[in-house]
Amino acid sequence: MEQDKKTNSIVRMGEFNEGLAPVQLQDGKWSYINKDGVLWDLRFNKCYPFEDGYAKVETSLFQTRYVSLKGDLLTEEEYCNIIKSTSAFHDGYARVEFRNGFESYIDQDGNLWKQKFLDCTDFSDGVARVTLLDSERSEAYVDTNQNIYAGNEKALLDKMYNSPRVFLDLPTDTFKNEAFINMCVKILKKSLMESVKKLETEIVPEDLMRITNNFFQDVKAKIEREKNTILEEKRKVQQSQKIKDETLSVIQDFEI
Numbered sequence: 001m002e003q004d005k006k007t008n009s010i011v012r013m014g015e016f017n018e019g020l021a022p023v024q025l026q027d028g029k030w031s032y033i034n035k036d037g038v039l040w041d042l043r044f045n046k047c048y049p050f051e052d053g054y055a056k057v058e059t060s061l062f063q064t065r066y067v068s069l070k071g072d073l074l075t076e077e078e079y080c081n082i083i084k085s086t087s088a089f090h091d092g093y094a095r096v097e098f099r100n101g102f103e104s105y106i107d108q109d110g111n112l113w114k115q116k117f118l119d120c121t122d123f124s125d126g127v128a129r130v131t132l133l134d135s136e137r138s139e140a141y142v143d144t145n146q147n148i149y150a151g152n153e154k155a156l157l158d159k160m161y162n163s164p165r166v167f168l169d170l171p172t173d174t175f176k177n178e179a180f181i182n183m184c185v186k187i188l189k190k191s192l193m194e195s196v197k198k199l200e201t202e203i204v205p206e207d208l209m210r211i212t213n214n215f216f217q218d219v220k221a222k223i224e225r226e227k228n229t230i231l232e233e234k235r236k237v238q239q240s241q242k243i244k245d246e247t248l249s250v251i252q253d254f255e256i
Contacts (some may be wrong), residue, residue, distance in 0.1 A: 010039075018050040018069060030057075042071060054079065054099070066099075091123035091144055102133070113146055125193075127186050143186070147179050160184060161191045168218055176224040188219065 010033070012024035016204040020032040032055075046058040047067075054066045054074075066079035074082075079197075080100040087095040093105040102116040118131040123144060132138045132150060140150035150159060156174070160166045167184055167206055175181050192212060 006082075014049060018053070020050055020055075020069065022047045022049060022055075022104075040071060042067070052084065053061055054082075072217055087122060091126055092146060094121050094124060095120055103130075115142075115146065115148065125190055127183070127190060141183065141187075143179070143183055145179065145185070149180070149183055153180065157183065157187045160188050164188045164191050164215065170221060172184055172226060172229055175230065178230060181223055184217065185223065188216075 005186060009026045010023045011026055014022040015034070016035060020034055022030055023033050023039070024030050025043075030045065031040045031043055032047065032049040032141075033039045043060075044057040045062060048056045051071065053069055057065050057066055057067050057073075064076050066074045066076070068074070069156070080098055080102070082099045083096045084099050085097045086106065087117050089108060093107055094104050095103055096112070097103050098116070102118065104116045105113045105120070105123075116133060118133055118137055120130040121128050126144050128142050129140050130140050130148070132148075134139055138150055140146050140155075142155050156166075156170075161183045167188060192215075
C-alpha cells in the first residue's frame with residue numbers, strides 16, 4: 001500500500017492506537033496516519049481506532065469493512081472468521097474465539113468445526129456444553145464427532161446426569177442412532193465420576209463399586225439390545241429398498 005506524506009489537509013485527528021491514528025481530511029474523508037506523519041492513501045467515509053491488529057471502517061458505499069495494520073481490507077465475513085484466541089487442547093480439540101466473539105473448536109491438524117456457538121466449554125471425557133446461536137440461546141451438548149444434542153435430547157441427558165438409572169427405563173424408540181447411545185454412556189460416566197470425586201475418602205467404598213459395576217452391566221446389556229434394534233431396523237429398510245429396486249427393474253424390462 002502506498003502512503004501519502006502530505007498531512008496539511010488534516011482537520012481532525014484521533015488518538016494513536018497500535019501506531020496509527022484515525023484522521024479526517026478537508027474533503028470530509030477519513031484515513032490513518034502513523035507516528036512518523038505518514039498518511040495512508042486509503043480513504044473512508046469513517047474509520048475507527050485499531051484493536052488487536054484490525055480496525056472497523058466504512059467505505060464510500062457505506063459498507064462495513066475491516067482493515068489490517070498493513071492496509072488490507074476484509075469483508076465482515078472474512079473478519080469474523082479470523083481466530084482471536086485459542087485454548088489448550090482437550091480430547092483432541094481446542095476452543096477458539098473469533099473476532100466477532102463467537103466460539104467453536106479446532107483439532108490438532110488445524111481443522112475448524114463448521115458450527116459456531118455463542119460460547120462453549122472445553123471437552124471432558126468426550127463431552128462439552130455449548131450455547132447455540134439461536135434466538136433462545138439454547139444450551140446443548142456436543143461430542144467430538146460434531147454431533148449436537150439440543151432440545152428434548154439435551155433435557156434427557158441432563159435428567160440422566162442427575163439420575164443415571166433413568167437410562168435403564170428409557171423406551172427403545174428413544175434411541176434413533178448409535179451416536180446418541182454413546183453420548184448417553186458418556187454422560188452416565190461423567191455423572192458417576194462426579195459422584196466419586198465428591199466422596200471424602202480416597203478409596204471408593206466396596207458397596208459403591210459393586211453398585212456401579214452392576215449398573216454398568218445393566219447399561220451394557222441395554223446398549224446391546226438397543227443397537228441390535230437399530231441394526232434390525234436398518235436391515236429392514238435396506239431389504240425393503242432392495243425389493244423396491246428389483247420390482248422397478250422387472251417393470252422396466254417388461255415388454256408388451
